[in-house]
Amino acid sequence: MMRAMVVDDELLVVEQVNRMLVHAGVSVIGCCVNPHEALGMAQALKPDVLFLDIEMPELSGLEIAERVYADKLDMEVVFITAYNQYAIDAFRVNALDYLLKPLMEEELQRTLERIENRRPHLGDVGGSGGQRRVVAELFGKFTLYLDSGLEPIRWVTAKCAELLAYMLLQPPEKEVSKWELFEALWPAQNAEKAGINLRSTVSRINKTLRDGGSAMSLASVKNGYRLVLSGEAPAVDASEMELFVLDAVEPAPDNLVHVEQLVHRCSQPFLQEFDGAWCEPYRKQYRHYFLNLGRKLLLYYESTEVEPLKVLRLADLLVEHDPYDETLREAALELHHRLGGSQRATAYYEAYTELIRTELGALPGDKLTSLLRSLTE
Known part of the structure; x- marks a missing residue:
């Protein structure tokens, strides 16, 4: 799998590029918003490709790229810029490609294919043979990104989002009783009305997931439902945070x-x-x-x-x-x-x-x- 690092002094741009790369099947092993730290991080992480913003305060992406090549680091450089006039400078320092902001999925895909052609050992990236992750974010507004696009899923009702968020917080493959779901999501309704709402909401969730190209679904069991995952489990920010804390991970350079x-x-x-x-x-x-x-x-x-x-x-x-x-x-x-x-x-x-x-x-x-x-x- 291709390994990438992203450098941009704007955090929102870093997060956008990171998300686009993840959805394209790329492993993002590092992100940096401080250009002065970028070269040392690249030397330590050794990515296959370095995505570099050109316009950064004090130290430009062009200067960082020149150091990358001077130090003979084995990685491709792709520039990210808001200005076309940097194209000549980008190729002067032997960059593989440059992308204009705002980034477009099609342009990024073409760049990734060029990298793969230069580095055939990386295998398929973002093609039909590559599996992309489903990403769920529970901090902030609940969002779910599926394989088929960079835009989050749009839910038919707010209860659809709430029920799926509830199920994502349960242990994998846990069967959740309908009574538990009634109490959590429809506490003021009687069992009959809550049951109708639950079945309707499950049906809408499953249709939305199918329409988005996901094999994930809510399956009916004897007394409730369970979340069925197909292939790789969703990447859930809450689960990642929990693992870091429960495994007593300590911050370190790597x-x-x-x-x-x-x-x-x-x-x-x-x-x-x-x-x-x-x-x-x-x-x-x-x-x-x-x-x-x-x-x-x-x-x-x-x-x-x-x-x-x-x-x-x-x-x-x-x-x-x-x-x-x-x-x-x-x-x-x-x-x-x-x-x-x-x-x-x-x-x-x-x-x-x-x-x-x-x-x-x-x-x-x-x-x-x-x-x-x-x-x-």
């Missing part, structure tokens, strides 16, 4: 980009658009997982030479999810002091003091207060 992406992706509200009571235990559980992995990443940043503003962004992100955790506040306070001195640190402390006085009728802990005193004396 998985850092993956951990950073996972923390960023999973910082959105879990099951955002659903208001059923069944969601609350899952929200608590995955908030715990997110904070667990986020704190590990913060500790890793603090133990390595990471740019302070990047560390502060992560600390602030974690504080949004746990605003009264004073260990996180201590880390943020020190970073504010490093970046802006005593005045900025004091302003941050005073804003937090006002927050907990208003919402909790409390004052900051002694440790945080002592830290401010030691930083500003």
Whole structure:
């Protein structure tokens, strides 16, 4: 399978290219938004192809490509640019291809075929013989991407999305009783009406999945339903987060980009658009997982030479999810002091003091207060 790395200083572009490559059957082994880190990451990960934005602050994609070829790294370079005029420069540094923003699926597919022709050992990429993953995102708005396209599935009703999300959170092949589904999704209805709604919703889900070219379905069993998977199981962000936490994975140079992406992706509200009571235990559980992995990443940043503003962004992100955790506040306070001195640190402390006085009728802990005193004396 082809292995790719994506470099662009715009996170949204990185995520879009990453998603397009995954749907084309490519393994994205690394993403980078800091051009200064790109070359070292490429040297460590050794991708088959490096997708490079040309226009980046301080260090352009053209300069990175020149270093790639000067260092004789065995990888293809494909430029991503919003401007046609860079084409000549792209080929001057021996790039395989260049793609114009916004990326089109057809253009990307042609580029991947060119790479395969240059590197026949990679096998089929995105063709009829290659299997593409089904991707489900439960953080933020629930979305499901099927084999047949880059656009998420459009559900006939909101209950279709909610029922499938519920089933994706169950253990593989688990049979879920209709009574459990009644209680979760139609708690105010009697059994007869809930049963009619359940059967109708299942039928609509299965038709939508079939129309999208997926072999996944909800199958009727004796007293309920189970999710039937065909081939590779869906890639579910919640499952990936859970595995990282339960397997006690620690951030390290070889998985850092993956951990950073996972923390960023999973910082959105879990099951955002659903208001059923069944969601609350899952929200608590995955908030715990997110904070667990986020704190590990913060500790890793603090133990390595990471740019302070990047560390502060992560600390602030974690504080949004746990605003009264004073260990996180201590880390943020020190970073504010490093970046802006005593005045900025004091302003941050005073804003937090006002927050907990208003919402909790409390004052900051002694440790945080002592830290401010030691930083500003």
